[in-house]
Amino acid sequence: xxxxxxxxxxxxxxxxxxxxxxxxxxxxxxxxxxxxxxxxxxxxxxxxxxxxxxxxxxxxxxxxxxxxxxxxxxxxxxxxxxxxxxxxxxxxxxxxxxxxxxxxxxxxxxxxxxxxxxxxxxxxxxxxxxxxxxxxxxxxxxxxxxxxxxxxxxxxxxxxxxxxxxxxxxxxxxxxxxxxxxxxxxxxxxxxxxxxxxxxxxxxxxxxxxxxxxxxxxxxxxxxxxxxxxxxxxxxxxxxxxxxxxxxx
Numbered sequence: 001x002x003x004x005x006x007x008x009x010x011x012x013x014x015x016x017x018x019x020x021x022x023x024x025x026x027x028x029x030x031x032x033x034x035x036x037x038x039x040x041x042x043x044x045x046x047x048x049x050x051x052x053x054x055x056x057x058x059x060x061x062x063x064x065x066x067x068x069x070x071x072x073x074x075x076x077x078x079x080x081x082x083x084x085x086x087x088x089x090x091x092x093x094x095x096x097x098x099x100x101x102x103x104x105x106x107x108x109x110x111x112x113x114x115x116x117x118x119x120x121x122x123x124x125x126x127x128x129x130x131x132x133x134x135x136x137x138x139x140x141x142x143x144x145x146x147x148x149x150x151x152x153x154x155x156x157x158x159x160x161x162x163x164x165x166x167x168x169x170x171x172x173x174x175x176x177x178x179x180x181x182x183x184x185x186x187x188x189x190x191x192x193x194x195x196x197x198x199x200x201x202x203x204x205x206x207x208x209x210x211x212x213x214x215x216x217x218x219x220x221x222x223x224x225x226x227x228x229x230x231x232x233x234x235x236x237x238x239x240x241x242x243x244x245x246x247x248x249x
Contacts, residue, residue: 002139004081004109004122005102006088007129013090016064016080018101020071021046039065048076051083064089074100078108081122090126099135102127106139112150144168148224149247156247157201157226165206174210201226 001007019027024046028036035054044052048069056062064084068076074097080089091101102125109122127135148156148164162178169176181202184193189205196203206224225246235243 001132001136002106002109002143004106004124005127005132005136006124007127007132009088009126011088013088013126014061014064016066016077016089016091018077018091018093019046019065019067020069020073021048021067022070024067035063048073049079051080053085061085061087071097072100074104076104077101078104081105081109081125082111082120084123086121086123088124088126095128095131098128099131102131102135103138106135107142110143110146112147114147114151114155145248149245152244153226158196158199158204159201161224161226161247162204162206165208169208169210172210174208176209177207179205179207 017027028039038054039052042052044050044065046067048067050067052065053061054063054065064080066077066080068074077091091098093101105125111118111122144164148161151160166176168174179187179189181193181197181204184190184203184205192203192205223246225243227244227246
């Protein structure tokens, strides 16, 4: 489970109220005068991504107000894990909307820490246990892809990418095979061979298969470019900056 999620309330949670530009005034009229005065004094504007910490009578944070563009604009909460103070938070929404918000929270908490320490500890979000499996599946899958993309080719060549795919197959009971180097030509994968043949780490096709063979088949085909493994530089420098993301193809 990502460290930004908690499924047990070992301490009180700080509520996060979500407002939109359209419903902000209606929401504000229902708040205590102290809340109205604070938002007015701090010049809070109901614009997408705007956040305000509301103090309690004891001087501590009592609540968070976060403005999103509309009811389905869950991406606007993605910056909260690394901008809110460390602590345990909970969205004030129905469970039907909670999963999408939690996924955005989890993705916003991502930090690539293979070579350096994290910027800071992410704030934690409470998630009901029954919602965790689906949320965790999406977040951890994207974490894996981001880690592969962010790892430089010194440590993520074709061999290492194949090892990562094999580890994934073993973890989930899938089969895994790879077609390497000259065998690509023998099996009519000339393009893969031609693009990667100049590298000292042989090009390969990775084949991962999972599921019941009797079920309908879905095939996903994508490129996993280990930048740069021998290809010619035919792009301008501004485009080359984004090339490493081809790993995520």
